[in-house]
Amino acid sequence: MADAAPIPLGLIESLRSARRICVFSGAGMSAESGVPTFRDALTGLWERFDAERLATPEAFHRDPSLVWGWYEWRRMKMRLAQPHAGHRALAGLERRAAQLTVITQNVDDLHERAGNTNVLHLHGSLEATRCVRCAAPFALPADIPQEPEGGRRIEPPRCASCGGRVRPGVVWFGESLPMPILQPAHDAAAACDVWITVGTSGLVYPAAELPLVAARAGATLVQINPLPTPLDAHYDHVLSGTAAQCLPELFAQERDRASLQPGRS
Ligand SMILES: NC(=O)c1ccc[n+]([C@@H]2O[C@H](COP(=O)([O-])OP(=O)(O)OC[C@H]3O[C@@H](n4cnc5c(N)ncnc54)[C@H](O)[C@@H]3O)[C@@H](O)[C@H]2O)c1
């Protein structure tokens, strides 16, 4: 983190004494693993669309092979990507410290592949596909899809029970977030001592709401982003840098401080 400001001592102390920590991640968390953001994912076949016109139930209904092909291409990108040092730092935190809840808007599985076990996917998961008609889960083949750069149309598979089309397991624009995920995310926010937002502009509900729940409950709020966000004023600490830079540095400094003060837990 050569160019970033030093990490404030007060933040290190808050982390050291925290019993419950929440990490709230968005697309920026996966950027350094090479997972394309929505805008980057609109290449080739899809470049004349915008994400709001592909990631909707109406788009899937109108042109299922266009939408399914886009998601298969994104799933390939995700499967080829590897967790980075920031993901590994969060897995290390879970192994050695406080109760950690990762609340992510990402539909990839990079937090899990790094080793985190308590991950709430607010916007679903690329792998959790299901039938549009009867909602039966559909098991995708285990091997990595081989999709050409630029993309292609692919007819979605059919449900074995009812013959309905299989759809991506993500929350599309216009759909509500699943309560079995949103409720525990809300509870974790209300109960945490430290809240760390990383790689999200945090403007859309519930992105905008959850950090405020944590703030009202008295948590220390930390923002990690290379760019300013409109919500920075709500945060106690703003670390200007990337996920792969700031997260390892933050927890390394916390560990160093712990080893200097062996009397404290
Ligand atoms: N990997 C995925 O699962 C994936 C990919 C594309 C989109 N999405 C989802 O689609 C929605 C909209 O996404 P979006 O792409 O507009 O992003 P977003 O609105 O969540 O904003 C991304 C933020 O990340 C910051 N950022 C960029 N690089 C970063 C880095 N290396 N480290 C830390 N922060 C960084 C940007 O400054 C920006 O504020 C969100 O729900 C998002 O999570 C998910």
Ligand SMILES: [Zn+2]
């Ligand atoms: Zn079905």
